Amino acid sequence: MRSRSAWTIFWRTVLGRAYPRIIGAQREKSWVFFEIFLPLLQVTAYVYIYRAIEAPPEFIGFVVLGGAMSAYWLNVLWSMASQLYWEKETGNLELYIVAPTSRMAILLGMALGGMFATTLRAIAVITIGMLLFHVSMTVRNVPVLLGVFLTTLVALYGLGMLLSSLFLLFGREAWHLSNLLQEPVSLVSGFYFPVRALGQVVAAAASILPITLGLDAMRQLLFPAMLGDLRFLPAEVELGILAGLAVLFLILARRALAYFETLARREGRLSIRGQ
Amino acid sequence: MDVAADPKGVRRHIGMVSGGETSGYGLLTIEENLWMFSQFYGMDTRAAKARIKELLVVVGLSDRSRTRIYHLSTGMRQKMNFVRGFLTDPEILFLDEPTLGLDVQTARTLRGFVSNWLAERRDRTILLTTHAMHEADELCGRVAIIDKGRILACDAPAVLKRGLQSEAIFRLRIADLADAHAAVAGRADVSRFAQTAHDEHIEVDLILSSDAALTDVLSSLQAAGGRLLSLEKREPTLEDVFLHVVGHGFEDAQREGGGT
Amino acid sequence: MRANGSRSEALRSLRVAAWLGWQIESNWADPFVFAIYSLVKPLAGALILVFMYAVIAKGGLQSPLFPGVFVGNALFIYVPAVLAGISWTIIDDREHYGMLKYVYTAPVNVLTYLVGRGVAKTMVATIAVVMMLLLGTLALGVPIRFGGIDWPLVLGSAMLAFFGILLGGVTLVTARHNYGVGEAVAGGLYLLCGVVFPLDTLPSWLSSIGRAIPITYWVEAMRRALLGERTALFSGLSNGALVAILAGSTVVLAVLAVLVFRLAERRARAKGLLDMQMMY
Known part of the structure; x- marks a missing residue:
């Protein structure tokens, strides 16, 4: 066993922890209802608000895209940020700590598994949304679009990993924090309207959340007709910032995890339940 | 090896099974949960699956290997935890009240399993914490009696008992x-x-x-x-030894938080 | 004697559960938690609407639709609070605290226990609703008649608790997902009950579904109670008729909720779901 390299343990851990997310998550069929049908209802509500106030058709597309991308944000909040807290409550965290693996690998496994499962949901939401509301998108620059999408995911799940280690120490407060971040982020990240409507200062502040720039850039690339009036920054600049955020969050997540683990271990909080 | 300086290095050598554990993911099967844990130790998938199969037979769970774990009873769950602990063949295994709340038959199966494992691998160590004195007597080469955080006696069970003869x-x-x-x-x-x-x-x-x-x-x-x-x-039994060195009954000691 | 016993058991369960919910949900000593649920979350939700109107609608916030939409949105805070307050209790007790099986083995009336746990959330929601209505009046010019509220119209709110129990039943036999079932269904009701746009904006088959859901009438009743005006779709419906519809649907829903809950309970018992852990 000693001969197994740290690298082997790392990537096997990633696969091991991703597995329950990929397989387990599909096993209870109720997920189709909860994670596709209901988000679609939410999207539909906003679509009809725009219809009621006779908004230009691109706005319907914004809402559909926002609805699909919000699946990732919810996944990051509820299945990444507060996850280590749940793992502690069920007793898994103790076993993670005893195992000779890196906690980063466990978080990465959760992230990849969550990303995969959420991508299925997001694709479903966007496809059904486009068909239902006759949204037409023009994909002009596939490589940049793909780059923006993937970088957004890396940065977003990097943030999730960072929050996960922060929340480890907060106990039940973590729950409230996740709740705190749900609607306000929908507002300031512009899930349902272009973030620029909030003004440059708010948009700039909201850019610390990768989903803000990711959404803005993807909207520019998919609905180029709206480009001039409603974009916050040029898509290429947003891509650059997203890449920076991705690296930053991963480094911070790693540091925070090591710091909080030491702190939690010293104070004996890793196995206290029911907090 | 310094436990404080190199916690990660230590983890390659140890394993842990606690009583009343609820670890794992309910939507996965026994086999899948065990495989997942084996990956945290970097085990090769084929080797892990073979070992899981072998150990599930030993603890009598092989017919349940594809059952999702939220369907398991406490006893079955603890058998799975045992398999998890022994799966990686650790050099030092910590068993913390491992038969807590189990029925007599299951507890006996698991104790037999531990004894065999130790008999086959003389270079392995198990550190067992328990309030069940007969369990300590059956499984341990050395027993330390601890009361209020102090070790009051530490020796082979036979030696401790002989002291009372x-x-x-x-x-x-x-x-x-x-x-x-x-x-x-x-x-x-x-x-x-x-x-x-x-x-x-x-x-x-x-x-x-x-x-x-x-x-x-x-x-x-x-x-x-x-x-x-x-x-x-x-x-004399170990319980008598406990009574002798601690100075009061075992149940009183449990109430006060003592143990072996 | 028996009836008295079970009534006192039900009341005791309600009281204990409300106390427990209070301890868990509303940590009043913590202004941070208070601020999240009473201010930040509802404010963000309302501001999304405000921005949608301000940026896109002709006339912005002066659009004739805006007051009804704002008030509907503010009052709708009650719906997820009550629905989720009750159904999330099942998940929390089952998977987090591992308490559900003990609730079931104790001499407790489970239905009133669940309602009791929902009470704390309802109280937090009330503060949020009042805050939003004040914001509407003071900052956004929404003409709310705080002095002239038509109280009989408010009584239909009891119906929400039965909706919560209905979903509690569903939760008993389903796994934990990103969303709780209460919040999720509330999302659907937000679309179908004419909360933030006139119901006839929807395709006719969807608005027919909306018209079959009692919460649509509750939203209309609450709007009339606060704003005094009827929406176009229900202009032919008098206040008395509205109250009658709400009373009738409350009775039907009560019977249905208890029935579904008992069925789900039986199924959960038979399949051993009362203490399941379904995390992944």
């Missing part, structure tokens, strides 16, 4: 007496005393300085109104 150990069942404490405790010839209440009688465990002291003790009990139902002279 010069003394006389009796178990008395007495009716018509609610508490034997006043009649017995404090006498010079009674070195240790513990009692347990039952429906119709009390059970009194005594360690006397010699057999000769018994007559006087029985007279005192009779004078206090007690009626002797049975009397048994016993070989």
Whole structure:
């Protein structure tokens, strides 16, 4: 066993922890209802608000895209940020700590598994949304679009990993924090309207959340007709910032995890339940 | 190896199974959960699956390998936890009250499993914490008796028990007496005393300085109104050792947080 | 005697559960938690609407639709609070605290226990609703008649608790997902009950579904109670008729909720779901 390299343990851990997310998550069929049908209802509500106030058709597309991308944000909040807290409550965290693996690998496994499962949901939401509301998108620059999408995911799940280690120490407060971040982020990240409507200062502040720039850039690339009036920054600049955020969050997540683990271990909080 | 300086290095050598554990993910099967844990130790998938299969047979869970774990009973779950702990063949395994809350049959199966594992691998170590003294007696090469955080005795069970052989150990069942404490405790010839209440009688465990002291003790009990139902002279057990070194009954010690 | 016993058991369960919910949900000593649920979350939700109107609608916030939409949105805070307050209790007790099986083995009336746990959330929601209505009046010019509220119209709110119990039943036999079932269904009701746009904006088959859901009438009743005006779709419906519809649907829903809950309970017992852990 000693001969197994740290690298082997790392990537096997990633696969091991991703597995329950990929397989387990599909096993209870109720997920189709909860994670596709209901988000679609939410999207539909906003679509009809725009219809009621006779908004230009691109706005319907914004809402559909926002609805699909919000699946990732919810996944990051509820299945990444507060996850280590749940793992502690069920007793898994103790076993993670005893195992000779890196906690980063466990978080990465959760992230990849969550990303995969959420991508299925997001694709479903966007496809059904486009068909239902006759949204037409023009994909002009596939490589940049793909780059923006993937970088957004890396940065977003990097943030999730960072929050996960922060929340480890907060106990039940973590729950409230996740709740705190749900609607306000929908507002300031512009899930349902272009973030620029909030003004440059708010948009700039909201850019610390990768989903803000990711959404803005993807909207520019998919609905180029709206480009001039409603974009916050040029898509290429947003891509650059997203890449920076991705690296930053991963480094911070790693540091925070090591710091909080030491702190939690010293104070004996890793196995206290029911907090 | 320094545990504090190199926690990660230590983890390659250890494993842990606790009693009443609820680890794992409910939507995965036993086999899948175990495989997942094996990956945290970097095990090759094929080797892990073969070992899982083998260990599930040993603990009698092989017919349940594809059951999702939220369907498992406490006993089955603990058997799975055992397999998880032994899966990676650790050099040092921590068992924390591993048979807590299990039925007699399951507890016996698991103890047998631990004994065999140790017999086959002389270079392995198990550190068992338990309140079940017979379990410590059966499984351990050395036993430390800890009370209020201090080690009061530490040796092989046989050696610890031999230390009591010069003394006389009796178990008395007495009716018509609610508490034997006043009649017995404090006498010079009674070195240790513990009692347990039952429906119709009390059970009194005594360690006397010699057999000769018994007559006087029985007279005192009779004078206090007690009626002797049975009397048994016993070989010393680890529980007696505990009683002897801690100075009070085992159940009292549990209430106060002591253990072995 | 028996009836008295079970009534006192039900009341005791309600009281204990409300106390427990209070301890868990509303940590009043913590202004941070208070701020999240009473201010930040509802404010963000309302501001999304405000921005949608301000940026896109002709006339912005002066659009004739805006007051009804704002008030509907503010009052709708009650719906997820009550629905989720009750159904999330099942998940929390089952998977987090591992308490559900003990609730079931104790001499407790489970239905009133669940309602009790929902009470704390309802109280937090009330503060949020009042805050939002004040914001509407003071900052956004929404003409709310705080002095002239038509109280009989408010009584239909009891119906929400039965909706919560209905979803509690569903939760008993389903796994934990990103969303709780209460929040999720509330999302659907937000679409179908004419909360943030006139119901006839929807395709006719969807608005027919909306018209079959009692919460649509509750939203209309609450709007009339606060704003005094009827929406176009229900202009033919008098206040009395509205109250009658709400009373009738409350009774039907009560019967349905108890029935579904008992069925789910039986199924959960038979399949051993009362203490399941379904995390992944």
